[in-house]
Amino acid sequence: MVAASLDMSLFFGTPEQKKEFSSQLLQNLKTRGVVKIRNHSVPESDISRLFELTRQFFALSHEEKMHAKHPPHSSPSRGYSYVGQENISSISGFDKGLSSGGNVRDLKEIYDIGSKDGTAAPNQWIKETSLPGFRSFMESFYATCFQTELQLLEALEVALDMPATSLTDIHLTAQNEFRLLHYPAIPTSELRDGTATRIAEHTDFGSITMLFQDSTGGLQVENQEQLGCFHDVSTESQNEIILNIGDSLQRLTNDTFRAACHRVTYPPSIKADDEEIIPERFSVAYFAKVDRDAFITPRKEFISDAKPCKYEAMTAGEFGNMRFAKLLGGRS
Numbered sequence: 001m002v003a004a005s006l007d008m009s010l011f012f013g014t015p016e017q018k019k020e021f022s023s024q025l026l027q028n029l030k031t032r033g034v035v036k037i038r039n040h041s042v043p044e045s046d047i048s049r050l051f052e053l054t055r056q057f058f059a060l061s062h063e064e065k066m067h068a069k070h071p072p073h074s075s076p077s078r079g080y081s082y083v084g085q086e087n088i089s090s091i092s093g094f095d096k097g098l099s100s101g102g103n104v105r106d107l108k109e110i111y112d113i114g115s116k117d118g119t120a121a122p123n124q125w126i127k128e129t130s131l132p133g134f135r136s137f138m139e140s141f142y143a144t145c146f147q148t149e150l151q152l153l154e155a156l157e158v159a160l161d162m163p164a165t166s167l168t169d170i171h172l173t174a175q176n177e178f179r180l181l182h183y184p185a186i187p188t189s190e191l192r193d194g195t196a197t198r199i200a201e202h203t204d205f206g207s208i209t210m211l212f213q214d215s216t217g218g219l220q221v222e223n224q225e226q227l228g229c230f231h232d233v234s235t236e237s238q239n240e241i242i243l244n245i246g247d248s249l250q251r252l253t254n255d256t257f258r259a260a261c262h263r264v265t266y267p268p269s270i271k272a273d274d275e276e277i278i279p280e281r282f283s284v285a286y287f288a289k290v291d292r293d294a295f296i297t298p299r300k301e302f303i304s305d306a307k308p309c310k311y312e313a314m315t316a317g318e319f320g321n322m323r324f325a326k327l328l329g330g331r332s
């Protein structure tokens with residue numbers, strides 16, 4: 001099953017078109033777990049610059065990147081983590097009541113950025129001279145993504161029949177996370193015995209994730225109508241946004257739709273038995289988060305006698321801290 005591609009210009013059209021886009025969005029997230037979006041409000045020129053700077057960032061020397069190193073106890077994540085430092089298998093199955101995915105190494109290096117006004121944890125920057133313009137571009141790209149995030153949340157309010165602004169109102173402090181990812185080129189043999197992967201199976205834990213990926217391939221998402229079955233999410237153009245929901249929105253809607261499990265492994269064109277080099281891959285994930293002091297408890301419109309409340313009261317901040325504690329436990 002392939003991920004559908006939706007035209008977001010409908011959202012900006014007539015009220016009927018907006019409704020049509022919104023219900024297609026929800027339907028696809030419910031069944032396929034992920035949807036691709038084109039004609040959204042992030043300018044193509046910004047996405048080109050984003051990939052250019054992401055490549056340049058990871059091409060810097062280890063010392064230059066370590067100038068912005070992830071502080072040992074930073075929660076949420078901030079700054080640079082080299083290959084092997086963060087292994088997401090420590091939180092595989094986290095909110096699904098499953099045991100973790102064991103001790104699988106992720107062969108990725110990452111750089112995490114939060115809001116520039118955030119109080120949760122300070123951003124960590126490389127020297128301006130290492131990559132001139134990097135910081136100012138990333139700060140402004142964060143703000144651009146925030147506007148698109150609010151539009152997508154509005155579309156979900158429409159599709160879910162929620163009161164207007166009920167989702168956007170709990171996202172106004174923009175305490176989001178923004179992650180640059182680089183998966184270095186590796187021989188297929190590195191992934192063969194299952195002790196290492198590019199990124200292990202997991203769900204995201206914010207409300208929605210907007211992902212940008214290059215054309216390398218390897219991203220897979222669990223089919224929501226056939227759990228346990230993963231399908232490839234290829235990309236026609238790096239300008240598409242790949243959208244999935246996270247645990248917080250699953251909780252808020254009392255499982256009306258579920259956070260889809262996803263992972264990155266071999267690109268579809270390469271098989272485990274081939275003796276080949278898997279090319280390097282770049283992606284950027286923008287994780288929209290519910291405001292830290294807002295509750296992610298199921299809202300009353302999603303609770304009924306037939307569908308009792310599944311989750312206890314908890315703020316987004318408390319939920320995030322729980323999850324980061326687990327992730328920090330898996331760091332080397």
Ligand SMILES: O=C(O)CCC(=O)C(=O)O
Pocket residue numbers: 179181199204211213219262263264283284285
């Ligand atoms: O690199 C990708 O395409 C996915 C990254 C991801 O799932 C994450 O960072 O949560």
Ligand SMILES: [Fe+2]
Pocket residue numbers: 202203204262
């Ligand atoms: Fe993810």
